[in-house]
Amino acid sequence: MNISVIGTGYVGLVSGTCFAETGNVVHCVDVDAKKVERLKNGDIPIYEPGLEVIYSRNLAQGRLKFTTDLKEGIKDAEIIFLALPTPPGEDGSADLSYILNVADELSKIISSYVVIVDKSTVPVGTSKKVTEVLAKNLDSSLFDVVSNPEFLREGVAVQDFLKPERVVIGSTSDKALQKMKRLYEPFVRQGNPIICMDEESAEMTKYAANSFLATKISFMNEIANLCERLGANVDLVRKGMGTDSRIGKRFLFPGVGYGGSCFPKDVQALSKTASEYDYNFQILEAVMDVNAKQKEILAQKISSHFNQNLTDKTIAIWGLAFKPNTDDIREAPALNTIDALLKKGAKLKVYDPEAMDNIERIYGDKLYYAKDPYDTIHEADALAILTEWNVFRTPDLQLLKTKMHEAVIFDGRNVFDVEEMKNLGFQYFSIGRP
Ligand SMILES: NC(=O)c1ccc[n+]([C@@H]2O[C@H](COP(=O)([O-])OP(=O)(O)OC[C@H]3O[C@@H](n4cnc5c(N)ncnc54)[C@H](O)[C@@H]3O)[C@@H](O)[C@H]2O)c1
Numbered sequence: 001m002n003i004s005v006i007g008t009g010y011v012g013l014v015s016g017t018c019f020a021e022t023g024n025v026v027h028c029v030d031v032d033a034k035k036v037e038r039l040k041n042g043d044i045p046i047y048e049p050g051l052e053v054i055y056s057r058n059l060a061q062g063r064l065k066f067t068t069d070l071k072e073g074i075k076d077a078e079i080i081f082l083a084l085p086t087p088p089g090e091d092g093s094a095d096l097s098y099i100l101n102v103a104d105e106l107s108k109i110i111s112s113y114v115v116i117v118d119k120s121t122v123p124v125g126t127s128k129k130v131t132e133v134l135a136k137n138l139d140s141s142l143f144d145v146v147s148n149p150e151f152l153r154e155g156v157a158v159q160d161f162l163k164p165e166r167v168v169i170g171s172t173s174d175k176a177l178q179k180m181k182r183l184y185e186p187f188v189r190q191g192n193p194i195i196c197m198d199e200e201s202a203e204m205t206k207y208a209a210n211s212f213l214a215t216k217i218s219f220m221n222e223i224a225n226l227c228e229r230l231g232a233n234v235d236l237v238r239k240g241m242g243t244d245s246r247i248g249k250r251f252l253f254p255g256v257g258y259g260g261s262c263f264p265k266d267v268q269a270l271s272k273t274a275s276e277y278d279y280n281f282q283i284l285e286a287v288m289d290v291n292a293k294q295k296e297i298l299a300q301k302i303s304s305h306f307n308q309n310l311t312d313k314t315i316a317i318w319g320l321a322f323k324p325n326t327d328d329i330r331e332a333p334a335l336n337t338i339d340a341l342l343k344k345g346a347k348l349k350v351y352d353p354e355a356m357d358n359i360e361r362i363y364g365d366k367l368y369y370a371k372d373p374y375d376t377i378h379e380a381d382a383l384a385i386l387t388e389w390n391v392f393r394t395p396d397l398q399l400l401k402t403k404m405h406e407a408v409i410f411d412g413r414n415v416f417d418v419e420e421m422k423n424l425g426f427q428y429f430s431i432g433r434p
Contacts, residue, residue, distance in 0.1 A: 001183060003027070004077040006102055008035060008066065010046060010157065010261070010328065011119060011150050012083030017051060018161040020058035022186040027065050029073035039066040047327040047354045050158040070102075071109050079115045079179060080106065082130075083150075086120045088265045093272040094123050103130045107137035115176045117146045121206050121266055123273050127170065127199035144176035147199040149206030154260065155325030162187060167194045170202025207273075210266040211284060216251045217258045218290040224254030224432025225297075234432030235414065254431045256386060256412035257294035259322035259331040264291070295333045298384055298412045299340035301429050305382070305408065310346035314405070316376035319387025319413070320352035320359045327354040333412065334386040335362075342366060349376040353389055379405045388413035397424050 001024045005016040008030040020026040030036050035045050042059060044052055058064040067073045074080055084098040099120060106116065116134065118126060131145045147170035152160040167184045171177050177196060184194055197205075224234040234254050242249035258264065267284055274281035306313055322332035329335065332355075341348060350359065351370040360369055370376040373392060377383055377400055385392060393415055401407045401424065408427040409416070421428035 001025075001078045001179075002076045003183070004029060004074045004080045005083055005119075006030075006070070006073070006080065007083040007085070007098075007120070008032075008039065009083065009085070010048070010154055011152065012081070013039070013044070013046065013055075014048060014051060014152060014157045014161050015081060015083060015119060015150065017055045017058060017064060018158065018187075019183070020063040021054045021162070023063070024183070025063050025065075026058075027067060027073040027075075027077065029067055029070055031068060033068050036066045036068050047325075048157050049155065049325055054158065070105055074106065074109065074114070077114055079117060079183060081117045081119045081148075083119045086122055086265070086269075088268055091272060092268040093276070094121070094265070094269040096122065096126060096129065099126065100129060100133050103133040104136075107134045110134075110138055110142055113142050113175075115144050115146055115179050117148045117180070118203075119148055119150050121149060121210070121262065121269075122147075122203055123207070123269060124200045124203045126203060144171065144173040145199070146171040146173075146176050146180060147202035148180065149202060151206070151209065154328055155323060163190070163192070164188065165192055167192075168202050168205050169194060169196050170199040171196070172198055207266055207270040210263055211270050211287070213251055214258055214263040214267045214291070215283060215287050217255075217263075218287040218294070220252050220254045221257065221294045221431075222290055225294075227432040231434060232432075233418075233434060237432075253414070255294075255414070256298050256333040256337070256431070257291045259295070259333050259335075260328060261330040264288075264331045295336040296340060297431070298333075298386065298410050299337045299344075302341065302346075302382060302384060302410050303344055305410075305427075305429070308344070310341060310344040313381040314347045314349065314379060315341055316370075316380040316383045316404075317348055317350040318352075318373055318376065318383065318385045318392050319389055320350060321355040321387050321389075324387055324389045325354075327358055329355050329358045329362075332386075334359075337384060337386060337412075338363065338367070349378075349380060351376045352387065353391055374399065374403065377403050379403070381405045382408045382410060384410045384412065385415055386412050388415050397421075397426070401425065 003019050003024045003026045005012045006029045008028045016026045016028045086094040089095040127145045127147050169180050227234040238252045242252050271281050271284040320334040349368040351373050411430040414430045418433050
């Protein structure tokens, strides 16, 4: 098939590349001319494991093309995916202007039947809004609007896209559904389901899934905070709970709060949608409150250890991305920690395997950017761990001890073993463990 993907960010680039990998010809359109130039020339602007190999192959074989010209990008398209940003507006609701503006532009240039797919995370009712915008200039026989929320996780996005646990398609048009099923069949050959439903339910499914996962995280963070006060160990509690198949083992790890470009904005947007319909979604309010507090917790532990005085302290920070295996720092807990520590006058030496450039764009000369993990710890008064990259899991702890000014570690991701740290003579503070 001829496919177009409008918006070439984390979702658009991965989706477009994976659709090309199954033999489709994919035109990716983006307004960011610099990004498009890089992508045309074989240079990927994001870090996503496994993407480079399939991107390079499909670019070289002419199945993956990039342009800033919408008209050129959708010429011959049978399906157009909208993978555009839906950031929170001032009131917390999802800003649909990117989607609706592109829909308006499309309505003026489409000339034969095409399926237009919302891949962005959008509130219930957006498919209808997109349909209304398109219908201003287009005959209804020339298009169908489908909701096809994306569930990929940054860091394993290629794997998630190539082998999705499920594909959700919201459409009431048989013609559109058949095309969508044909496109997705190569990805679900092992039998994972393509779940078809109406547009509204598909839109809600994505918000429900993300909000539930965020709830799980905030719940475990509260359990962890209580464990600290009661002398219980959240690691053991987690294992004890997770073996119950009704609960499951995943997403039970406490930490310094959820971040990223999805959970924070999606929980907020669902809560906003609820209030627009006179429904007080109380759980979501609590989830957001708990998360906001959790993001401050490591800086608070550090400050209280040093009696609220950080003016002559140097803190090493390992991990800046909102989670491992991505360079994405949107809403990362590291940002809250850095801001709070800088405000208290601490000097910060930071390291992340992939997110250094993104952090430097925000903080400029306010931080020391280390070349590797050990470069941060020279004469550091403390080490804070904010992202559980594998490279931080088994460091040379003896070397750490000798290089640091004071052997104290604040571990926001429970990377190390409590007993081992005690035996090595570290002062070790983690989340929800003695
Ligand atoms: N990142 C994720 O892990 C993830 C997962 C599932 C769903 N989503 C959802 O997918 C959507 C996109 O997320 P993302 O992380 O890929 O965003 P992103 O910011 O990485 O990418 C969006 C892209 O759209 C481009 N763009 C903006 N306006 C445009 C226009 N008028 N025409 C063409 N391109 C335009 C931007 O330049 C950017 O490259 C969001 O709704 C998000 O909630 C994201």
